[in-house]
Amino acid sequence: xxxxxxxxxxxxxIGVLVEGAQADTTCTGTGVELQVLGSGGxxxxxxxxxxxxxxxxxxxxxxxxxxxxxxxxxxxxxxxQMEDLEVMLLSHLHVxxxxxxxxxxxxxxxxxxxxxxxxxxxxxxxxxPATTVFxxxxxxxxxxxxxxxxxxxxxxxxxxxxxxxxxxLSAHEIRRLSANDGIVLSATTVIHGSVPALAWRIDxxxxxxxxxxxxxxxxGNLQKLARGADLLVIHNAIPEGTDGPPRALHMPPSLIxxxxxxxxxxxxxxxxxxxxxxxxxxxxxxxxxKSYAGPVAFxxxxxxxx
Numbered sequence: 001x002x003x004x005x006x007x008x009x010x011x012x013x014i015g016v017l018v019e020g021a022q023a024d025t026t027c028t029g030t031g032v033e034l035q036v037l038g039s040g041g042x043x044x045x046x047x048x049x050x051x052x053x054x055x056x057x058x059x060x061x062x063x064x065x066x067x068x069x070x071x072x073x074x075x076x077x078x079x080x081q082m083e084d085l086e087v088m089l090l091s092h093l094h095v096x097x098x099x100x101x102x103x104x105x106x107x108x109x110x111x112x113x114x115x116x117x118x119x120x121x122x123x124x125x126x127x128x129p130a131t132t133v134f135x136x137x138x139x140x141x142x143x144x145x146x147x148x149x150x151x152x153x154x155x156x157x158x159x160x161x162x163x164x165x166x167x168x169l170s171a172h173e174i175r176r177l178s179a180n181d182g183i184v185l186s187a188t189t190v191i192h193g194s195v196p197a198l199a200w201r202i203d204x205x206x207x208x209x210x211x212x213x214x215x216x217x218x219x220g221n222l223q224k225l226a227r228g229a230d231l232l233v234i235h236n237a238i239p240e241g242t243d244g245p246p247r248a249l250h251m252p253p254s255l256i257x258x259x260x261x262x263x264x265x266x267x268x269x270x271x272x273x274x275x276x277x278x279x280x281x282x283x284x285x286x287x288x289x290k291s292y293a294g295p296v297a298f299x300x301x302x303x304x305x306x
Contacts, residue, residue, distance in 0.1 A: 023303030027078075029059030032207040033306050034231055034269075037074035038066075039299040041237055041274040042096035049074045049301050050096035051272050053233065055202055055209060060084040062183060063202055064104075065211050068096040072103035074301055083113035087179040090121030091213025092197035093128050102138060102146050105162070109149075116161045120177065120185070122196035123166045135164040167198060174225055188225045190215030193249045201225050209233070210265070214272065217251035217259055226263035231305060234259070235272030236298070239280050240287050253284040257291035268292065271299040 027033045033056040040048025050068025054061045054075065061080035066089070082104060091097055121131030129137060136143075139162070141150025155161030167187050169175055177185040186201040192214045199222050201210045210226040212234040226232050237250040251259070260268045270284070277284065281298050288296060297305070 023297060023299070023305055027056055027059075027304040028306065029056075031306065032057055032205050032209075033304055034209055034233070035078055035080075035304045036233075036269070036271055036299045036301060037078065038068050038071040039271045039273055039301050039303070040068075040070075040096075041272050042069075042094070043275050046273075046275055046278060048273070050099065051091075051214075051235070052097075052100070053211060053271075054078060054080050055204075056080075057181075057204060062086045062181065062204075063089065063179070065089045065200060066091055066097040066213070067100045067104055069099040072100040072107065075100075075104065076107070078302060081111060082108035082117075083111045085117060086181050086183055087185065088117065088119040089185070089200050089211075090119065090131060090198075091200065091211065092122055092192055092195050093131070093134055094195065094214070097214070098134075102149070105139070105149055105152055106146075109159070113160045116155070116163050118163045118165065118179065120165045120167050120187070122189075122198050123168050125194070125196055127194050128196055130166045132164045132166050135162065169198075172219070172221055172224075174221070186225060188221040189219070190217070190222060191219050191248075192216065193245070195249075199225055201229070207231075210263075212251075214250060216248055217255045223259045223262035226259070226265055229263060229265045231267050231269060232260055232263060232265035233269045233271055233299075236270035236277050236284060237272050237274050239277055240283065242276075253287035254290060257288035260288070260292040260294065265292075266294060267305070268294060268296045269299050269305060270296065273298065 035054050037052035038049030049070030051066045052071030053065040055063040061084045124130035152162040174188045184203040187198045190199045208229045209231045210229040240252045
C-alpha cells in the first residue's frame, strides 16, 4: 500500500534545520525502515500526532512503539496493517503515548490477524498501573472500559489474543527479549519524573534502532542501550536552560548531544517536538553539536528513515 508524506515541505514550512540525516520522502518497502507516526507531544495546537513509531521490514510493519493520540490515523495513512505486527512496545503510560491503543485494536477487528500479539511495557507504581493492569483496565471483558473488545484478551470470536507483559528491571539493567521473526528487543529504565518508563532497542537484519521514550537522561542507561545504534530517536521536549518539573521529565539538547556521542550513534532523530522547542531548531542543534558531530534530523509526522 502507498506510504505517503514528503518531509521537504514540512521542513520549509517550519524552518527546520537539518544536517545530514534528512528523512526520505517515502518508505521504499525494502530493508529496515523507521517511520515516525507521531512527532509531537500532548499539545493539540501544533498539528502533530503524539508519539508513535513503526519499524518496517521489507514493506511490512513489524514493530509499533507507542500509540499516542492521532497515531492511529497516521498508522492507517502509512499503509501499515495490524495483522503484520510482530510486537508492540510501550515506553510509558502517559496518554500522549497510549491514547490511540483502543482505536488500533478496534481497527484490527476488520483485519485478518489470527496470531497472538505480544505487548511489552513498564511495571507500575503508586501513580501508574503496570502494563498488564492498564491493558486489563481497558479491555478486560468483565470490568474494562472497552470491555466489548475483551475478546482480544481471550482470543475468542475468531480473533487473536493480545498478550501484555510487564518488563521488570533493576536500576541499570539492560534486558534482552525475543520477538518473532528474528527480532531482538532490549529494554532499560529511564527517568521520567515519577513515571515508570523504558527506553527500547530493536535489532533486526544487522540494523539497530533505539528509542529513548521520555526521560531526563540522568541515569546513564540510554547511552549504554544505544551503543553503536544505526538510528537513535531522542525526544526533544524542552529547550536548553529549562529547569524545575519539566527538566525532571526530559533532557535538554546539550545532554542529547552528550548521550548521542557516548553511544557512538550513527544517526540522530529528534522527535516529541513540543511547542516550546518548535522554532528553536538552530539553537537546539548548536547545543547538540558541542558534543555530537553525526547526522541530525528533526522529525515530522510520517517521515521515513531508511
